[in-house]
Amino acid sequence: MNYLFASLATLIGLLIGSFLNCLIWRLYKNETITGRSYCPKCLKMISWYDNIPLFSFAFLGGRCRHCRKKISWQYPSVEFLTALLFMLVFLKNSASPDFSILLARDWLIVSSLMIIFIYDLRWQLVPMLVVWPVTGIIFLLNLLLGVSLYSIILFGVIGAAFFLIQYIVTRKKGLGEGDIWLGLLLGVTFPTAGELALSLCLAYFLGAIIGVFLLTSHKKEWKSKMALGPFLAFGAIITLIYGQKIISWYLGLF
Numbered sequence: 421m422n423y424l425f426a427s428l429a430t431l432i433g434l435l436i437g438s439f440l441n442c443l444i445w446r447l448y449k450n451e452t453i454t455g456r457s458y459c460p461k462c463l464k465m466i467s468w469y470d471n472i473p474l475f476s477f478a479f480l481g482g483r484c485r486h487c488r489k490k491i492s493w494q495y496p497s498v499e500f501l502t503a504l505l506f507m508l509v510f511l512k513n514s515a516s517p518d519f520s521i522l523l524a525r526d527w528l529i530v531s532s533l534m535i536i537f538i539y540d541l542r543w544q545l546v547p548m549l550v551v552w553p554v555t556g557i558i559f560l561l562n563l564l565l566g567v568s569l570y571s572i573i574l575f576g577v578i579g580a581a582f583f584l585i586q587y588i589v590t591r592k593k594g595l596g597e598g599d600i601w602l603g604l605l606l607g608v609t610f611p612t613a614g615e616l617a618l619s620l621c622l623a624y625f626l627g628a629i630i631g632v633f634l635l636t637s638h639k640k641e642w643k644s645k646m647a648l649g650p651f652l653a654f655g656a657i658i659t660l661i662y663g664q665k666i667i668s669w670y671l672g673l674f
């Protein structure tokens with residue numbers, strides 16, 4: 421029975437992933453989310469049969485039916501990853517007594533992190549229209565799950581302060597204001613010292629690896645900026661799904 425529900429979770433993730441792609445583009449273009457999808461290159465409307473997650477991209481060979489220009493790899497990647505993460509989060513929570521609230525919270529976190537990842541990677545901007553409401557909703561859901569108000573506020577402030585200090589010390593050169601709000605979101609999402617620290621460590625660890633790789637391949641200069649959002653989103657997703665396991669393993673070392 422669990423397999424059936426896990427497949428359903430994957431299917432929902434696939435559809436949500438498709439919706440997220442649309443949302444990312446419309447947030448950037450400042451458009452409403454109603455109205456039909458169109459090709460960003462030739463602006464022709466996309467029929468429903470050309471808008472089926474993963475399958476249409478494969479069937480059309482990754483090109484628009486009308487103008488034959490390439491469709492970005494972002495589209496199938498976001499659809500595939502959202503489907504995978506929705507399934508993993510479902511399996512992680514399936515035995516919990518608070519299953520429905522946990523699933524709603526974690527699916528919301530996965531979706532918003534996916535938007536932040538792509539948006540900041542493409543345009544070096546943190547989409548505040550996503551970060552602010554999501555922070556509020558996760559705050560409420562964590563209260564519903566029995567997390568103390570004190571912990572949520574404390575770790576929210578710690579998360580924000582972590583980036584605010586860097587923002588002041590580097591005189592706004594190292595990171596942007598959006599990263600401070602992302603810090604608040606992370607703290608509210610992970611209101612424990614272990615999980616918040618883990619998500620930040622994973623982000624900086626991956627950032628360091630990618631940074632060294634880009635420097636040695638001469639793709640980036642020392643001075644050039646790298647957006648922090650994609651790394652923070654990566655660290656948060658790993659923490660969301662495997663955080664408890666990694667922390668138990670780490671504590672077991674001592």
Ligand SMILES: [Zn+2]
Binds near residue numbers: 461463464484485488
């Ligand atoms: Zn086109």
